[in-house]
Every structure is written in structure tokens, then in C-alpha cells.
Amino acid sequence: MIQWVWEAASRSRLSETAIVATDDERIADTAAKFGADVVMTRKSHRSGTDRVAEVAEKIPAQLYVNVQGDEPLLSPGAVDDLIRAMMESPRIPIGTLAHAIETEAEWRSPEVVKVVRNRHREALYFSRSPLPFQRVFDPRRPLWRHVGIYAYRARALATFVSLKPSPLELAESLEQLRALEYGLAIQVIETKYRCLGVDTPADLARVEALLARPAKAPRPVRKRRKNR
Numbered sequence: 173m174i175q176w177v178w179e180a181a182s183r184s185r186l187s188e189t190a191i192v193a194t195d196d197e198r199i200a201d202t203a204a205k206f207g208a209d210v211v212m213t214r215k216s217h218r219s220g221t222d223r224v225a226e227v228a229e230k231i232p233a234q235l236y237v238n239v240q241g242d243e244p245l246l247s248p249g250a251v252d253d254l255i256r257a258m259m260e261s262p263r264i265p266i267g268t269l270a271h272a273i274e275t276e277a278e279w280r281s282p283e284v285v286k287v288v289r290n291r292h293r294e295a296l297y298f299s300r301s302p303l304p305f306q307r308v309f310d311p312r313r314p315l316w317r318h319v320g321i322y323a324y325r326a327r328a329l330a331t332f333v334s335l336k337p338s339p340l341e342l343a344e345s346l347e348q349l350r351a352l353e354y355g356l357a358i359q360v361i362e363t364k365y366r367c368l369g370v371d372t373p374a375d376l377a378r379v380e381a382l383l384a385r386p387a388k389a390p391r392p393v394r395k396r397r398k399n400r
Contacts, residue, residue: 173242173244174202174203176245176383177242177246178190178203178206180244180251181239181248184248184252186251186255186259187251190208191209191210191231192211192241193210193227194212194213195213195214195223200212211231213227214226220240221238221333221347224236224238224324225330225332228326228329235255235258237254237255237323237324238321238322238324239251240320243321243367246367247365249365250319250321250363250364254321257359257361258323261359265327265356266322266324266328266348266351266356267322267358267359267361268295268318268319268320268321268323268358268360269318269360269361269365270287270316270318270319271363271364272315272317276311282300282301284317285320287299287316287317288303289316293359293361294359295348295352297349298344298346298348298349299344300346316360318348318360319363319366319367321367322348332351332356335354339353340353341353
């Protein structure tokens with residue numbers, strides 16, 4: 173699964189390198205075998221963002237994209253959309269993705285994180301509750317499902333991990349709320365990519381069936397660049 177994610181991230185045209193960050197030697201060994209650059213990190217990290225911040229201490233760059241290792245259907249184009257938006261809006265410290273909600277069940281599910289944004293496409297709030305509230309569900313209104321891929325400028329990443337978990341973050345179990353509570357803007361970029369993470373055996377079966385379909389994209393040629 174990690175190989176699928178790494179290969180998809182490597183096909184991003186705007187990224188310079190894809191790195192597997194882990195604290196597990198088994199994952200590191202497996203990633204090295206399929207050709208990935210690996211950075212070993214501490215086991216004490218509370219989140220993937222903390223792990224990326226440790227990578228940032230070792231590998232300097234202007235922008236870091238945090239992709240979860242359980243997204244084997246990751247779209248390289250979605251990663252490019254996020255990077256491009258950050259390049260076009262240099263004042264924004266953090267960026268993320270969202271796609272349109274299509275069904276009432278999706279909107280009501282606490283497993284689906286919703287986001288509302290302002291006219292500048294900046295997040296106002298994230299929640300597991302139906303957001304914004306509607307007395308009658310209407311899919312024609314702008315309803316957005318958060319996609320958990322983040323882009324951080326180096327300074328914003330360092331600032332974020334230095335902050336204590338916030339009350340709203342703890343209440344909703346959503347770490348991105350920490351940024352909003354401390355005043356860090358998050359730009360929310362629209363994408364057609366609909367994530368399908370692997371959290372359960374049923375998720376795994378669905379993803380395996382999709383990956384088994386014919387006409388798969390060619391495996392990527394590994395990119396190596398000196399500057400990050």
C-alpha cells in the first residue's frame with residue numbers, strides 16, 4: 173500500500189522528491205526495496221504533521237506536502253493542484269483540499285470531515301457534524317468534504333508543531349483546528365479527487381478491487397533533483 177502511495181506522489185509534476193517518513197524499521201526496509209528515499213523519525217510523534225516537521229529539520233525546502241500512507245488511490249494531479257495553489261498564494265501558510273459532497277449520508281456521517289470556507293477560499297471551520305446546517309439537505313448548495321492532504325510552508329510547519337493542542341482540536345479530534353484557533357490561515361482548494369483511505373478490512377477489499385482493474389497508469393520513473 174505504501175508503494176502505491178509513494179509511486180503516485182512521485183508522479184506529481186510539481187514536487188521535487190517523495191519521501192517515506194516512518195519510525196518502523198519494517199516499513200523502512202520495504203520502502204527502500206522499492207526504491208523510495210526513507211527518513212527514520214522518532215516514535216514519540218503524535219501525528220503525521222509532527223513527523224513531517226522532523227523531516228523538515230533534516231531536509232530543507234520551502235514547501236512540504238503531507239500525504240498519508242493509507243491513500244493508495246492518491247491522485248498526482250490533486251497534489252499538483254495543491255502545490256500550484258500554494259505557489260500562486262504566497263501569503264497563505266497552509267493549504268489543503270476539499271471536494272463537493274454529493275449525498276446526504278456523506279454530509280451527515282461523522283466519519284466525513286466537512287469544511288466551510290470564506291470568499292477567499294480560506295477555511296472558516298472543519299467539523300464532523302453536518303456543516304453548514306441545513307433543515308433540508310440540498311446538494312446544490314456548496315457543501316465540502318475535507319481531503320486530508322496538507323501543504324505547509326516551512327515556517328508555518330515549524331510554528332504549527334510548536335503549538336499546544338487546542339480545545340476545538342481536542343473536541344472534534346481534528347488537528348487542523350489548531351491552526352485556525354491560533355490564527356493560521358488554511359487555504360482550501362477544490363479538487364475532483366475523492367479519497368478512499370484504508371482504515372478497515374472492507375476498505376482494503378474495495379481498494380484492492382479498484383487497483384486490480386486493467387489499464388493502470390505506468391509505474392513512475394523516480395525523480396532525483398539536487399534542490400528541494
